[in-house]
Amino acid sequence: MRIGDLARQAGVDVQTVRYYEREGVLEAPARTAAGYRSYGAHDVERLTFVRHCRSLDMSLADIKRLLALAGDATVACDDVNALIDAHLERIHAKRLALEALEVQLGALRAQCSSGRRIANCGILEELVHAAHGEACACHQSLAASEEQG
Amino acid sequence: MRIGDLARQAGVDVQTVRYYEREGVLEAPARTAAGYRSYGAHDVERLTFVRHCRSLDMSLADIKRLLALAGDATVACDDVNALIDAHLERIHAKRLALEALEVQLGALRAQCSSGRRIANCGILEELVHAAHGEACACHQSLAASEEQG
DNA sequence: CGAGACCCTCAAGCTACTATAGGGTCAAGC
DNA sequence: GCTTGACCCTATAGTAGCTTGAGGGTCTCG
Incomplete structure (x- = not known):
């Protein structure tokens, strides 16, 4: 199967497949005489697995780790659990930060x-006024929750 | 005042100030004979305004628009309201997507x-199994909420 | 043999910064 | 006058996860 077929079956762009290969998320496939990539059914499965993990907003680095762990059936799966736990924690923190942000913005919007x-726009007044005082903490926590680590 | 003083007063990195200037968020200041940037009190105010908007997770493009609007006191401020409304809507959509994601991940984590x-890790089973069926919709909506309009 | 659909690599663009390299300037102290 | 250290300058590359584009080769049908 050629790259276009693989991409269609997994619902991704052809370029994305090549990008995943470059990043080591997908293995480099065999090539035809003309240099075309040649894939099998296993590759569709792997790529769809990757896309599902991405749909859960996991980083490619995490997905690589997950694939490495999944490769050895005899290993204890505590590492998988820890990876998911850490990811869940990040998502949770990010959601809390967004909630705080939404409240802040709602209050701001109510000003005008x-x-x-x-000249007497309540929002701009509020933004300038707040700029003179201390900034709100919501984005700091949002930024903190962004750093994947 | 030199760039270091300005940066300290606004609580940002010196590089960030130069970056904002390059992006047109801050105006290019006067220079000393040696080529050093020279700022006044007005610049501190403007930079702190920018930082407050950023703490509300507004894009630099939106902040530029806001600053342009704020420049003309006689204009109706419906545009400001619309900008904040649109931003609020994005944040709201993103939060909903994250909530759905958190539920999905919680359910996944409970599998193992x-x-x-x-070999019998419930999480990997679930991820592979789900990979064969259709993907969950949460990340699609998350991705959709990421695209700044 | 030509047209269109497909494939290839390489490079740049997106956001909002951060970091690094390689150099110039300034004020204080000796 | 000279050194030291803190500060300033520009230019370039890196971050995540793609997407878009240029410039070219291959395949298949009619």
């Missing part, structure tokens, strides 16, 4: 009604 | 207990 002029 | 081997 339609029909006003910039 | 400690002490098992990879």
